[in-house]
Amino acid sequence: MPVIALGTAADPFIESAMRAAILDAISQGYRQFDTAAMYGSEQVLGEAIAEALELGLLAYREQLFITSKLWCSDAHGDRVVLALKNSLSSKPGRHEYPTPKEELQPMDYKAVWAAMEDCQRLGLTKSIGVSNFSCKKLETIFSFATIPPSVNQVEMSPVWQQKKLIEFCKTHNVIVTAFSPLGAKVSNWGSNLVMDNEVLKEIAKEHGKTVAQVSLGWIIEQEATLAVKSYKKERLKENMEIFDWDLSKEDNEKISQIPQRRFMLKEDFVSPDGPFKSIEELWDGEL
Ligand SMILES: NC(=O)c1ccc[n+]([C@@H]2O[C@H](COP(=O)([O-])OP(=O)(O)OC[C@H]3O[C@@H](n4cnc5c(N)ncnc54)[C@H](OP(=O)(O)O)[C@@H]3O)[C@@H](O)[C@H]2O)c1
Incomplete structure (x- = not known):
């Protein structure tokens, strides 16, 4: 795991600036990128990586370590695998922040972690x-x-x-x-x-x-x-x-x-x- 990641949560989030920063970072040797479904940066990250490959800034995609994160509304045993598939295809979901107080509920840690393990066993992610x-x-x-x-x-x-x-x-x-x-x-x-x-x-x-x-x-x-x-x-x-x-x-x-x-x-x-x-x-x- 590369020691330094470029974070992609930003306030304000400016898509063009983020795309440019990701390309600059790849040119400068950054090999880890930190994103999350919640940040709205998964799509621009995926596109910038594709561009970097086309431009020859990277030889192959496997040189990169990408961290993404499951948002609370997807932290349910039956939603985890689907949420990761959405992350991998950069398909936006509903990620509200702050979560309305009436929607806060206890997490079933065991069921969610079992589904996280499924993600790794299915080969959707290398680590959890x-x-x-x-x-x-x-x-x-x-x-x-x-x-x-x-x-x-x-x-x-x-x-x-x-x-x-x-x-x-x-x-x-x-x-x-x-x-x-x-x-x-x-x-x-x-x-x-x-x-x-x-x-x-x-x-x-x-x-x-x-x-x-x-x-x-x-x-x-x-x-x-x-x-x-x-x-x-x-x-x-x-x-x-x-x-x-x-x-x-x-x-x-x-x-x-x-x-x-x-x-x-x-x-x-x-x-x-x-x-x-x-x-x-x-x-x-x-x-
Ligand atoms: N898991 C979580 O709950 C969680 C929560 C928060 C963040 N994160 C992740 O961690 C990443 C980093 O954290 P963060 O974005 O909250 O804060 P941060 O990296 O501590 O700070 C980012 C801010 O510092 C400025 N900056 C960067 N390098 C600088 C330098 N050398 N000198 C002066 N200012 C500098 C940036 O401005 P410019 O862009 O103008 O340079 C930006 O405003 C996020 O992007 C996200 O990926 C995760």
């Missing part, structure tokens, strides 16, 4: 994983999985370091992928906590790097993978230039002191009548 899972929710999957999740994609950055989850995933051979590694500053789901952090600015200055590079570099030093989004060619390049230098012990010490805050709380999934009645319950106390 989860996103936004706590240690407790992962334990639930491990209790019945015959194919354990290979990846858990979660919010992770120097301001939300996920220490407990990282250790847990290492012990269970689950790869962690960090999303919003720069804090998604200008997106409506984002925050300026990473890019405006004074400790990261200071470390960046000392190394002649940018805050983005320090944040991404710190993530790969935790042995996690990451998905980062940019429409801009020069930033795509900047975000890849993190492998030929290291943070010092002192830098890591300073980063470990940064006050921690999960900014993507996903409150929309909390409802007095739904399966999660509080933020604490939604995240199993990992706040």
